[in-house]
Amino acid sequence: MLGRDDFVFTIGYDGPAAVVDSQAKRRYKSLSTSALAEKGLFRAAYSSAVYSGNPDELGIVADSYEKLTGSKIEIAGLSRLFGVIPVDVNRTIYL
Numbered sequence: 001m002l003g004r005d006d007f008v009f010t011i012g013y014d015g016p017a018a019v020v021d022s023q024a025k026r027r028y029k030s031l032s033t034s035a036l037a038e039k040g041l042f043r044a045a046y047s048s049a050v051y052s053g054n055p056d057e058l059g060i061v062a063d064s065y066e067k068l069t070g071s072k073i074e075i076a077g078l079s080r081l082f083g084v085i086p087v088d089v090n091r092t093i094y095l
Contacts, residue, residue, distance in 0.1 A: 005029045006092055008036075008047045017091035025094075033057040037064035043082045050084055 002010065002018055009025040010018045028041060033052065036045035042065055049057035058075045065073055079085060 001088060001090075002092065004048070004051050007051045007086075008044050010047070011095075013087065013089065014093060016089055017093050018087070018089045019093045019095060022094040034060050034064075037061050040068070043084065046078050046082045047084050050079075050086060 005025055006018060006020050009021045009029070011021050012019045024041075024044070028036065028039070028044065031039070031041075033045050033048040034057075036042075036048055037060060042061065045061045045064070046058075049061050055075075058078065062073055062075050062078060065078075073081065
Protein backbone atom coordinates (compact mmCIF):
# COMPACT_ATOMS: atom_id res chain seq x y z
CA MET A 1 0.00 0.00 0.00
CA LEU A 2 1.23 3.47 -0.86
CA GLY A 3 1.80 6.06 1.83
CA ARG A 4 -0.08 9.36 1.67
CA ASP A 5 2.71 11.34 0.02
CA ASP A 6 3.33 8.72 -2.65
CA PHE A 7 -0.41 8.40 -3.38
CA VAL A 8 -0.94 12.16 -3.56
CA PHE A 9 1.86 12.67 -6.07
CA THR A 10 1.32 9.55 -8.19
CA ILE A 11 1.12 10.57 -11.85
CA GLY A 12 0.40 7.15 -13.28
CA TYR A 13 1.09 3.44 -13.10
CA ASP A 14 3.54 1.15 -14.86
CA GLY A 15 2.03 -2.28 -14.40
CA PRO A 16 2.06 -3.04 -10.67
CA ALA A 17 4.14 0.05 -9.80
CA ALA A 18 3.06 3.61 -9.02
CA VAL A 19 4.98 6.36 -10.83
CA VAL A 20 5.52 9.28 -8.44
CA ASP A 21 6.57 12.85 -9.26
CA SER A 22 9.40 13.08 -6.72
CA GLN A 23 10.05 16.79 -7.32
CA ALA A 24 6.44 17.75 -6.54
CA LYS A 25 6.42 15.36 -3.60
CA ARG A 26 9.53 16.96 -2.13
CA ARG A 27 8.14 20.46 -2.60
CA TYR A 28 4.52 20.03 -1.49
CA LYS A 29 4.34 16.94 0.75
CA SER A 30 3.81 18.96 3.93
CA LEU A 31 0.69 20.70 2.59
CA SER A 32 -2.80 19.75 3.68
CA THR A 33 -5.64 19.05 1.27
CA SER A 34 -6.96 22.60 1.54
CA ALA A 35 -3.49 24.12 1.09
CA LEU A 36 -2.93 22.03 -2.05
CA ALA A 37 -6.28 23.23 -3.42
CA GLU A 38 -5.44 26.86 -2.59
CA LYS A 39 -2.22 26.52 -4.59
CA GLY A 40 -4.22 25.18 -7.55
CA LEU A 41 -2.84 21.64 -7.24
CA PHE A 42 -6.30 20.15 -7.62
CA ARG A 43 -5.30 16.63 -8.63
CA ALA A 44 -2.96 16.36 -5.64
CA ALA A 45 -5.61 17.91 -3.38
CA TYR A 46 -8.22 15.44 -4.60
CA SER A 47 -5.80 12.54 -4.13
CA SER A 48 -5.13 13.74 -0.59
CA ALA A 49 -8.87 13.89 0.11
CA VAL A 50 -9.40 10.40 -1.30
CA TYR A 51 -6.53 9.04 0.79
CA SER A 52 -7.92 10.61 3.97
CA GLY A 53 -11.41 9.25 3.33
CA ASN A 54 -12.87 12.44 4.81
CA PRO A 55 -15.98 13.68 2.89
CA ASP A 56 -15.36 17.22 4.18
CA GLU A 57 -12.01 17.30 2.37
CA LEU A 58 -13.71 16.20 -0.87
CA GLY A 59 -16.06 19.15 -0.42
CA ILE A 60 -13.13 21.53 0.06
CA VAL A 61 -11.61 20.41 -3.24
CA ALA A 62 -14.94 20.72 -5.07
CA ASP A 63 -15.57 24.20 -3.64
CA SER A 64 -12.08 25.43 -4.52
CA TYR A 65 -12.39 24.06 -8.05
CA GLU A 66 -15.82 25.69 -8.48
CA LYS A 67 -14.46 29.06 -7.33
CA LEU A 68 -11.65 28.91 -9.87
CA THR A 69 -13.66 27.68 -12.85
CA GLY A 70 -17.04 29.17 -12.07
CA SER A 71 -18.74 25.90 -12.93
CA LYS A 72 -20.67 23.55 -10.65
CA ILE A 73 -19.13 20.12 -10.11
CA GLU A 74 -20.49 17.22 -8.13
CA ILE A 75 -18.16 15.44 -5.72
CA ALA A 76 -18.88 12.18 -7.54
CA GLY A 77 -17.55 13.74 -10.78
CA LEU A 78 -14.17 14.61 -9.29
CA SER A 79 -12.90 11.06 -9.68
CA ARG A 80 -13.56 11.18 -13.43
CA LEU A 81 -12.21 14.70 -13.76
CA PHE A 82 -8.89 13.98 -12.07
CA GLY A 83 -8.57 10.28 -12.87
CA VAL A 84 -7.83 9.26 -9.31
CA ILE A 85 -8.95 6.01 -7.73
CA PRO A 86 -7.38 4.09 -4.85
CA VAL A 87 -5.15 1.31 -6.18
CA ASP A 88 -3.23 -1.24 -4.16
CA VAL A 89 0.35 -1.38 -5.42
CA ASN A 90 3.51 -2.61 -3.75
CA ARG A 91 6.18 -0.87 -5.82
CA THR A 92 6.99 2.77 -6.46
CA ILE A 93 9.00 4.36 -9.25
CA TYR A 94 10.25 7.92 -8.61
CA LEU A 95 10.75 10.32 -11.49
